[in-house]
Each structure stands twice: as C-alpha cells, then as structure tokens.
Amino acid sequence: MEKVAIIGSQRVPFVKSFTHYLRTSNQDMLTACLQQLVSKYHLAGERLGDVALGAIMNRSTDWNFARECVLGSGLDSHTPGYNVVRACSTSLDAAVQIGLRIKAGQIAVGIAGGSDTNSDLPILFSKQFSWKMIALRHAKTFGEKLKVLASFRIKDLSPVYPSIVEPRTGLSMGQHTERMVKEWGITREAQDELAYYSHMNAEKAYQAGFFNDLVFPYKGVTKDTIIRPDTTLEKLAKLRPAFDTTGAGTLTAGNSTLYSDGAAAVLLASESYARQRGLPVLAYLEDAESAAVDYVNGEGLLMAPTYAVARLLRRNHLTLQDFDLYEIHEAFCGQVLCTLKAWEDPAYCQRLGYDQPLGSIDRSKLNTTGGSVAIGHPFGATGARILGQTAKVLHERGGGRALISICTAGGMGLVAIVQL
Incomplete structure (x- = not known):
C-alpha cells in the first residue's frame, strides 16, 4: 500500500476581509495557488489523478468551481477536479480524500486545497x-x-447576506464558544495569552524566513496582514467582549479569528511517484478521523475534535503525548483551551472511551509557527494552510510526528496525523 507523501504547498497571503482582495473571487485566489504549484514542481501540461478543492462562501454559479480552477492552472486539461465542503476543515478533508485515493492505488498524484473570501460575498434576494x-x-x-x-x-x-450562525440554534460560533468557556472555566487571561503567543510565533517564523517558500506575493501583498508583532498582553486585555456584551464575555477580536480572505493548496503524491519524479517529500499524511457532537442538546459546538482524536489515538496505538508538534486550529483561543482541558478531565475522557484522562500536552509544541488567530482563517483554506505548514515544520526538524485538529461549524471536527 502506497504512503501518502506531502510534496509541498502554496498559498496567498491571508488578509483581513474587505481590504486587499476586494472583487477577488475564490476561483481567482485558488487558481493562483494551483499555478504556483504547477510552476514550482514543473507540472505544466501534466495530467494529475484528481484535484479536490472547496470553499464555504460559494456562489450558485460555482457548482463546477474545482474544475474551473484546474482549467486555469496550466495542468493538462484532462485533469479532473471536484468540489469538497466540510465547513472549516474543507481543505484538510480534501487532502484526506486525495490521500485515500493515493493509498488505494487509484491515483498517483493530486492536489487538495480551499479558498474563502468575505469580500466577494454571494448576496441573495x-x-x-x-x-x-x-x-x-x-x-x-x-x-x-x-x-x-x-x-x-x-x-x-x-x-x-450570508450569516455565520448555526441554523438549529440561531447562535453564532462565537456565542457558542462563550458557552463553552463558561462551562470549562476558561479565563480571559488564558485566552489572551494564547493569542499573544500565536502572534509572536507567526512573526518569529516570518522573521526566520519560514514562510518564504509557502506564501507567494498576490495582489501586491507579500505577507499575512493580520499578524500583530507589536501586540502585548496589556493591549489584548483592553479589548471589549465581541459576542457577550453583558459584561461576562471573554471572547474578543484579539483572541478570536477575524474574517479573512485567502486560499491555499497542497500537492500530494505516492512515495513512488515522488521518487520517480525527483520530488521532495516533506512528510507523510498517515491517518485521519472525523467526528461530530450533539451541540443542539448541550454539547460544546467546537468539541468534536476531542472525540476524533480519541478514536485516532486508539486506532494508531498512540497516546496524546506521542507527538512532537500539535497544530490545533484557533477558531477561538477559548475553544483550543476547552479542548486541552477536556483531554485532562477524567469524567469527560470516560465519554471518549478511556479509563484515564488523555492528559496534557507540552504547550511549547503547540502552533509553533503561528495559529489561525494570528495568520487568519479563510474558512476553506485553513486546512491546507495547516497541513502544508505542519509538513514543513517536520521536514525542517528532520523528522517527528504531528497532530492536526480542526473544529468546524455544525458541531464537527477533523483530525489527522502527519509524520516524517
């Protein structure tokens, strides 16, 4: 059975919505990402096995979105493409699907990616x-x-106008997360501290040149624009609650992701294909697991990754501590901290099928090159961004194992193991 090699990734800089990418479509951004992959890995005129792409904020005319991106990419026009949508884990799910087809021997090489923009919204009547x-x-x-x-x-x-609320509760994701942090006793200070390190780690990575071959200039922008290298805990503490204005709220614009525009894509291949073509192998996509929670009846909306990780660990005979890197998507810093606290809780872990808590993680290994709060969160692009970023960290380390965790709207989650 073939191993699924992560060859490399490319993405546009992630920017705050309604700024640099006005009148720029998902197709525009994602086609540019594919073109960069085609150029960097000498794929012009090549027929790939498949291309899986997705976006959340779709227009009704985007029914053939992935195929249109392929046709503008420089790949052989015989390369097929299809759309994937699973909320914020869309492009990671696309990578998992491409990876499964590679592992099964159906295809040898493919691309997964995603894009989202709030600056080109599909306004309806x-x-x-x-x-x-x-x-x-x-x-x-x-x-x-x-x-x-x-x-x-x-x-x-x-x-x-499209609204980011849960249809079955009428509450936004931020409002649901306010419920979660109250349930788990997560403080404002802890959330702000995680946000602070997200920005510091992202800026440090930029200064070290980590993103030079991952992010390409687009529309005059050369770097993610949301990163705040000058932020401080004092500045973060002064921000007002964004979702609960009664005075009891702890989620702010500083410890939550901002509306963002961007796109990202990842090139995946079988190990034999990579070897034959002389392509680099940054890491391997080993396994993945999805899950969902009954948030309508009281479970935390963004807690599904706790279930998915528990099942993934059991299947792979691993513990939560058997990782050198943890990439946990920061939809909100509060949601990350709820997840970590749940894994430490004996009663909660019994619900996950464990007699003992999964335990704590080494926080110095968490989102070491910046997370979504600092870098941005274009919904459909985040999975591909995290996958490409994680693979490069492992490659630069010379080996290791990483856990990726992404929570999504609808009370779902997708997690994966990447290893080198």
Whole structure:
C-alpha cells in the first residue's frame, strides 16, 4: 500500500476581509495557488489523478468551481477536479480524500486545497423574490405575468447576506464558544495569552524566513496582514467582549479569528511517484478521523475534535503525548483551551472511551509557527494552510510526528496525523 507523501504547498497571503482582495473571487485566489504549484514542481501540461478543492462562501454559479480552477492552472486539461465542503476543515478533508485515493492505488498524484473570501460575498434576494421570479418566468400568458408582477413587494428586494450562525440554534460560533468557556472555566487571561503567543510565533517564523517558500506575493501583498508583532498582553486585555456584551464575555477580536480572505493548496503524491519524479517529500499524511457532537442538546459546538482524536489515538496505538508538534486550529483561543482541558478531565475522557484522562500536552509544541488567530482563517483554506505548514515544520526538524485538529461549524471536527 502506497504512503501518502506531502510534496509541498502554496498559498496567498491571508488578509483581513474587505481590504486587499476586494472583487477577488475564490476561483481567482485558488487558481493562483494551483499555478504556483504547477510552476514550482514543473507540472505544466501534466495530467494529475484528481484535484479536490472547496470553499464555504460559494456562489450558485460555482457548482463546477474545482474544475474551473484546474482549467486555469496550466495542468493538462484532462485533469479532473471536484468540489469538497466540510465547513472549516474543507481543505484538510480534501487532502484526506486525495490521500485515500493515493493509498488505494487509484491515483498517483493530486492536489487538495480551499479558498474563502468575505469580500466577494454571494448576496441573495429573499426566497419570496426568487419564487416570484420563477413564477414570472413560467407564466404563459400576458395576464398571468401581470398577476405575478402585481404580487411583488418592496420588501422582496431586500438583500440576504450570508450569516455565520448555526441554523438549529440561531447562535453564532462565537456565542457558542462563550458557552463553552463558561462551562470549562476558561479565563480571559488564558485566552489572551494564547493569542499573544500565536502572534509572536507567526512573526518569529516570518522573521526566520519560514514562510518564504509557502506564501507567494498576490495582489501586491507579500505577507499575512493580520499578524500583530507589536501586540502585548496589556493591549489584548483592553479589548471589549465581541459576542457577550453583558459584561461576562471573554471572547474578543484579539483572541478570536477575524474574517479573512485567502486560499491555499497542497500537492500530494505516492512515495513512488515522488521518487520517480525527483520530488521532495516533506512528510507523510498517515491517518485521519472525523467526528461530530450533539451541540443542539448541550454539547460544546467546537468539541468534536476531542472525540476524533480519541478514536485516532486508539486506532494508531498512540497516546496524546506521542507527538512532537500539535497544530490545533484557533477558531477561538477559548475553544483550543476547552479542548486541552477536556483531554485532562477524567469524567469527560470516560465519554471518549478511556479509563484515564488523555492528559496534557507540552504547550511549547503547540502552533509553533503561528495559529489561525494570528495568520487568519479563510474558512476553506485553513486546512491546507495547516497541513502544508505542519509538513514543513517536520521536514525542517528532520523528522517527528504531528497532530492536526480542526473544529468546524455544525458541531464537527477533523483530525489527522502527519509524520516524517
């Protein structure tokens, strides 16, 4: 059975939404990422096994989004492509799917990636407007058309903006996380401290040149724009709560991810393909596990990775401490800290099927080159960003094992093991 080699990744700088990438589409950004991979690894005119790409903030016209990106990439036009969507773990899930096909021997090489932008939102009209427009189109007589036209109301023209709320609760992800941090007793100070180190680690990595071959200039931007090297714990402490304004809130714009625009893609191949083509192998995608929680009936919305990690560890005969690197997506610093605390809790770990707590991790190994709070979180791009970043860290270390954990909307989570 083939091993799944991570050859390399490319991404645009992640930027705060409504700034540098105005009028730039998901397809624009992700096509640019594919073009960079094609150029860097000499894939022009090559037919790859498959390309799996995704975005959360999709337009209805993006039904063939991945294939369109492929056609603009410089790859052989016989390369297929398909769309993947699993909320914030979309591009990691795309990589897992490509990896499974490589491991099964169905394909030898493929690309996984994702993109998201809030600066090119698919603004919609109301359902009533849509229904009336459909009725107008199908009206056969002049009288029928007049009747439909007479039914239109001014309020039908009100635009509908996409909202990041859970349909079954009507609460935003931030509001759900406020519930989680209260349940687990996570302090504002602890969240701010994690945010501070996220920024410091990202800036340190930039200063060391770590991102030079991962991030390429795009639209005049050369570096992720959300990183704040001048932030301090004092500055973070002055920010007001963003989701609970009653005075009891602890989530702020400083310890939560900001709306971000960006795209990322990862090249994956079988070990034999990489060897035949003389391609570098940064690390291997070893295994993955998905999970979901019943957040509607009280479980924490973003706690699904705790279940997924427990199952992944058991299947691979590993402990939580058997890792040299932990890449835990920082949707909110509070959510990361809830996850870590849950793994240390005996009663909670019994729910995960363990007699003893999974235990604590060495925090010096957590998000060592910066996390999502500092770098940004374009929903569909984060998984590919983390996977490519993790593989490079392991490669520079000369070996090791990493745990990737991504929570998502809908009470889901996806985790993976990367090893060299």
